[in-house]
Amino acid sequence: MYDPTIFENLKVTFENQVYDLDNLEHQIKITNRMDRMDFAVLSRDFSIGFTLTNQPNVAAEIILQTSLEDLAGEILEQSGQNLGCFLLLRFHKHVQDVPTQCKKIEQALHTIWENEAHVTQTLSFIYEQDTSSHLNNIQMQFNKKINEEHISDIPEFLEHVLQTLKVLNEI
Numbered sequence: 084m085y086d087p088t089i090f091e092n093l094k095v096t097f098e099n100q101v102y103d104l105d106n107l108e109h110q111i112k113i114t115n116r117m118d119r120m121d122f123a124v125l126s127r128d129f130s131i132g133f134t135l136t137n138q139p140n141v142a143a144e145i146i147l148q149t150s151l152e153d154l155a156g157e158i159l160e161q162s163g164q165n166l167g168c169f170l171l172l173r174f175h176k177h178v179q180d181v182p183t184q185c186k187k188i189e190q191a192l193h194t195i196w197e198n199e200a201h202v203t204q205t206l207s208f209i210y211e212q213d214t215s216s217h218l219n220n221i222q223m224q225f226n227k228k229i230n231e232e233h234i235s236d237i238p239e240f241l242e243h244v245l246q247t248l249k250v251l252n253e254i
Contacts, residue, residue, distance in 0.1 A: 088157055089230045090149040090168050094118070094129045096234050097145060100241055101131050110245060112136055115144070125151040134248070141251045143244055146171040153228075167228030172200070172244065174221040176251050181206060181217060184254055188221060191250045195243055200225045221251075 087095075104111045115132035132144040149168045156164045178184040185204050192202050200223035208214045 088154060089166060090127050090147065092231050093147055093168055093229065096237055097147060098131060100237055101133065104241065105133065109136055114142060138252045141248055142175040143248055144173040146173065165228060167230035170225045170229050172223040174247065174251055176219050177216045178219045179216050185219065187254045188251065191254065192223065195247050195250065196223065
């Protein structure tokens with residue numbers, strides 16, 4: 084019988100809870116979903132993107148990743164390894180006053196998430212178009228791998244994501 088991997092169990096849990104926020108609670112609108120197997124390096128990626136229902140200007144994206152080493156270690160039942168998945172969180176927001184808004188974003192993320200993740204803000208604009216606005220891709224890379232022991236933390240994690248979306252919409 085097929086035994087789902089850590090990745091599969093986490094993916095299904097994230098997916099179900101995010102879809103509940105969309106379909107049942109109407110707090111968010113899902114804008115994108117991706118489930119990919121990279122055959123070149125034998126890794127798995129899952130992402131689901133969404134915005135708050137009435138605030139489409141800031142988007143969130145939850146990304147779950149696992150590597151060949153983690154998948155093989157689990158399937159081969161290798162003990163003593165730190166098996167699991169990496170969790171990334173991205174937010175996409177347009178900013179006009181780069182120094183001021185980026186500083187406020189950094190402070191807000193540290194207030195909400197404390198020091199649980201490494202935060203990177205990457206700004207971009209389209210050449211020869213109005214440069215009064217830059218797209219800020221905010222990435223949070225969490226410090227530890229997650230596994231099935233963290234499934235009970237997913238509702239609280241999603242609450243933090245929703246809170247972050249609300250705060251980013253105000254900046």
